Amino acid sequence: MSTSAELKKSDNLFIHPWDDIVKIGGHERTLLDRGEGVYVYDSEGNRLLDAPAGMWCVNIGHGREEMAQAVYDQIMALTYVSPWSMTTGPAAEFAAQIAEQSPGDLNHVFFTTGGSTAVDSALRFVQFYNNIRGLPNKKHIIAQKKGYHGSTYLCGSVSGKARDKSHLDFETRWVHHIESPHPLHRPAGQSDAEFLDACVANLENMIDQVGPENCAVFVAEPIQASGGVIVPPDGYHKRCLEVCRRHDMLYLSDEVVTAFGRLGHCFASQDVFGITPDIITTAKGLTSGYIPMGAFLVSDRLIQEVKERGGDSAVFSNGFTYSGHPVAAAAGIKNLEIIQREKLFEQARETGPYLQQQMQSLRDISIVSDVRGMGLMACVECELEQGSDDLEMDLEIGKRIDRHCQAMGLIVRPIINMCVMSPPLTITRSQIDEMVAILRKGIIAAMQEVSDQRAGNESLAQRHSSPAA
Ligand SMILES: Cc1ncc(COP(=O)(O)O)c(C=O)c1O
Structure with missing residues (x-):
């Protein structure tokens, strides 16, 4: 067994997220x-x-014994199977449970390994959907400044935190950012209603600029979490959804933080903000962090459209070795059971x-x-x-x-x-x-x-x- 001092030294070999590489060797983490x-x-x-x-x-919360038992039981029963060709009870059951909790007709679940892969996969689904519809130019993504959507190349590009944009390259052809609907930035003398109008106008103006025929999706967190818990003005999400509907754009609600209880409901989009988006992404609270897992939920409407327009076959060539991992799914099922029971x-x-x-x-x-x-x-x-x-x-x-x-x-x-x-x-x-x-x-x-x-x-x-x- 290594001592704490030895472990802290070894930790300098672990490149942490957002590590300052210049300072590697000198980090001291708790x-x-x-x-x-x-x-x-x-x-x-x-x-x-x-x-x-x-x-x-x-x-x-930490240290739940029954969670450890559920994970142990699943490992002993079956550790892993390829999700390409087979399935498992936990993955199928968990998909059904999530669909039951989700708003509207968001009844199909694509499992991923975390939040970034959920958002990335969802954005690829949007592109896939428009390609199938014969609209290959409808690719542009509108997101918000101060938004955070993860750390793959595409998610990092869609994220809009200015202070995270140094020293890395980003996709700029298809990604556009509008101002964060941050109430602190409301100009003096502007009423709540005027501020809301101005925030929504930012989206409309960006769509005009890019061309509605090119705009595929609007991506927003219900509350911008890593941006600093920015709660948009009342009615913002509803109004933005209406704008999206008018321009044949999809609405992706990134609930990686807000889903599974943070705002007192399983999903916040409908129960807190009154919208049924086309796609919801989730991770984190999905398994309470006990085992990594993420997912995107997509509406029956979109799936049906792909079915109708896809001809004989429309393969969504996107997925991960660990999509629907049975151990993660077992943790997810136990997590929801605990949440509901307590x-x-x-x-x-x-x-x-x-x-x-x-x-x-x-x-x-x-x-x-x-x-x-x-x-x-x-x-x-x-x-x-x-x-x-x-x-x-x-x-x-x-x-x-x-x-x-x-x-x-x-x-x-x-x-x-x-x-x-x-x-x-x-x-x-x-x-x-x-x-x-x-x-x-x-x-x-x-x-x-x-x-x-x-x-x-x-x-x-x-x-x-x-x-x-
Ligand atoms: C809203 C949101 N989306 C996506 C992500 C990315 O999730 P992950 O770090 O699990 O890849 C995060 C992570 O903090 C997030 O807050």
Whole structure:
């Protein structure tokens, strides 16, 4: 058995997502050993409240024995078969269960290995669909700035987070981004209704610019998650869906984060935002992160159209060795069983508003520039200088808050200067209190530290500039 110190050293051979390659060899990441409920424990035995639920994924909480048993049972029964030519009970059963939970006629399920492959596969399905319809030019994808849709070449291109666009290449011929419908960016004096109109006009204008005959799909998260929990104005998704319908465009709702309970429902598109999109992508909460899996759901309408127009055969040549993996599907079935038995969607509908209310109490801290969210997704944004867009400064404050909170028992995992809370659905009110109390102390400690350091630098500068005595 390697010691913690040896493991931390070996970890420098593991290139992590979004790793700073220049700094490889010098990274020191917290080594986590185990988890239980909403808590995880590091290699020194410290207990940490897992506010991001891993990465918006451990919806049923950590360390569920019955989940381990379900996974074990499936491995012992049958580990794997090729999904090309065979199927398994868990994959077929899980597809039927998802279809039962999904809105409208989104009854067909394409299983993938995670969220990126779900979005990528869904976008390839859109291209396939239009090719079958004899509309090969209808390929352009309209997405949103600040959106995140994953890390394959196509998903990375469709993602619209400006700060992720350095040093890599992207598909630009077919991908267009409109402004994020971020209420913080509403110009002064504009009413809610005018702001909504302006956000929808951004989509219409982009369609006009690209040409409706070329536009295939609009891609949007119900709430932009990694973009910083951006809740669009009321009615935004409905209006955008109407625009899509008018221009024969599909609507892809990326529910990789929002599905499976984060907003108190299995899928948020219909139950929270009142739309039935053409395609929904999901991952993360689908198995609560116990085993990697993703999926896209597609409407009967689209499948029927392909059947009618596909002639003798229309092969969708897209898929993965692990599509519908029986062990992942068994985890998915158990996950849904636990959620339903423990009424976790209902619990999230009750604790979500409480989380939002408690988070709002942080507004009195001077560096807090915004607090926003919905359900069990919340974000507190901090700025050392209000209105500044200085990346270094934003990274600095985020890192300091993270360090202080972790020392006090809370994982924050800030997205730059945005502390995003998306705890397991099992979180209780008293655990929410604990989370928000530590967050408050962590933000204040980070703010104090920066101010002390600045004061120190100033007096040092004064000493250097004053003539020698
Ligand atoms: C909305 C959304 N879509 C897609 C993805 C990509 O999922 P994965 O990291 O499982 O590939 C993410 C990941 O955070 C996401 O938040």
